[in-house]
Amino acid sequence: MQLDSWAVFCNDALQLNASRQLAEQLVVPLLDEESVVLAPQAFFLSYRQGCLMLLDRQTLRKGGLAVDIEPRPGEQHSYPAPKKDLLAQAIGRKTRSVIDATTGWAQDSLAIFRMGYELQCIERSPLMAALISDGFQRLAQKDWMLNRQLQPPRLISGNAIQLLADLAVAPDCIYLDPMFPAKPKKSALPKKAMLILRDILGDDLDRAELFAAAWQASAKRVVVKSPDYAEPIAGKPAETHQGKLLRYDVYIK
Structure with missing residues (x-):
């Protein structure tokens, strides 16, 4: 946009x-x-x-969308949250450092952060980066953050393909949630937040280049979140963690 x-x-x-x-x-x-x-x-x-x-x-007069810093339904409120769900399984129990290279509304980023991983976030849209920054500032003021003297994830605004090439230290895992083309003849419309995000960002037509940059920059693995109808982004993954409407493809070095 x-x-x-x-x-x-x-x-x-x-x-x-x-x-x-x-x-x-x-x-x-x-x-x-x-x-x-x-x-x-x-x-x-x-x-x-x-x-x-x-x-x-x-x-304009009422309503609007903000980065929600509270756990989603079904997610643990404790810190660090147990590493039990599909996202945690894909990222790996032995993983310590993660870069979310496609932060978007930051919901997966915040889930990763609450599980205790060392997290950095990248967002290419200046508009979304402003919203994420505000969310992280609000997160920093939560009692559980202050009591544990935790800092919110570092947010970097820019093109992940370029930024990943310039990393000083390779993270254990790079997490990708690229925007895939919408499935034709949807049975139900996506949530408004996702519709607006698609309007802002469009489809990630460079997702193959993004994966290549992530693969080059990661120390151990790349995790790709995909809708269930999409083909794997880089051939057969080493692992797949399947949910009802999405899956996590794991590529291990």
């Missing part, structure tokens, strides 16, 4: 300074109640409800 497709929207005087700084940082327009009406942008970043939220035209 081009930078001119989105802007920062502020309708709260208390958030004006923070909104102005964000717009300057991202080099996008700052819009108010009057200017947003005729603005051409389709998406907006706005501070509301104590966090940075992503809005579209339907949610």
